[in-house]
Amino acid sequence: MLIALCSAKGAPGVTTSGLALALSWPRPVVLAELDPAGGDVLAGYGRGEMSAGGLADLELAARRGGPxxxxxxxxxxLDSEGRARLLPGLADPASARHVDWDRLAAALAAVEDGAIDVVADCGRLRAEHFPAAVVHRAAVVVLTTGSSLRAVRAATQAIAELREREACLGMLGALVIGPGEPYGEREIGEALGVPVVGVLPRDAKAAAVLSDGAPAGRLFAQSALLRAARTVATRLIEFAAAHESRLTPPQAAVPASATTVGSSRVR
Ligand SMILES: Nc1ncnc2c1ncn2[C@@H]1O[C@H](COP(=O)(O)OP(=O)(O)OP(=O)(O)O)[C@@H](O)[C@H]1O
Ligand SMILES: [Mg+2]
Incomplete structure (x- = not known):
């Protein structure tokens, strides 16, 4: 099943949350970095120790015969078992205009054989070359937001925009980062008119491991962020399952690759 994460504006933590979710996902998953502003995981969590063509190479290959x-x-x-894997995003955001998101959405659908899920970091909703085709196809579209008044206002407008555009076939939901600043899960759900599919706490230490490759201490896997991410992952799978059958045609599984990004073992 395909789960699309996006944000209204600012940087509420889409990439960090996507990574936390992928590392906590209870079954095989691909984190696809589709933010047209460029990928962050190799330079952040991966500390720039590895390079890979990722999305850009995929596009190039697609022109020669299908992604x-x-x-x-x-x-x-992303982990030693290869249960969580990464499709690295664009190194050069200027190349976003060349990406055929429709074709990519189909390629991502091809790994959704029921056993492999895709969590797509789609970046900011109003960005130029936003991967609308991927969002359109997702079983769940998750708008990531903070809990301040300005964050919730921006999120409310973004939800309205997603609805107006009829951009989503799947379910719309919200992921709240740092609830209680000052609004809580229930208030945010009411303001947005969509279910809050998850809540992740503010956890600067664990977030820095994910967003900037800070050293993962022994307790990283037990951090508040990773523990909450496990709960959110399970909930997202439940939500997505309701839409799966009509949105994700079964295809062949993707074999594991040999390389690991980042050094922290979550499981
Ligand atoms: N749960 C969290 N607790 C504390 N800090 C967080 C959390 N999630 C993200 N952050 C921090 O917020 C900053 C922005 O995170 P991130 O890059 O994931 O945002 P984003 O929404 O993907 O931004 P952009 O739209 O620019 O790609 C980073 O410094 C990250 O460490
Ligand atoms: Mg990001």
Missing amino acids: ARHLDSQLLR
């Missing part, structure tokens, strides 16, 4: 055949070769391991 579904090449997707697996662009995936890097």
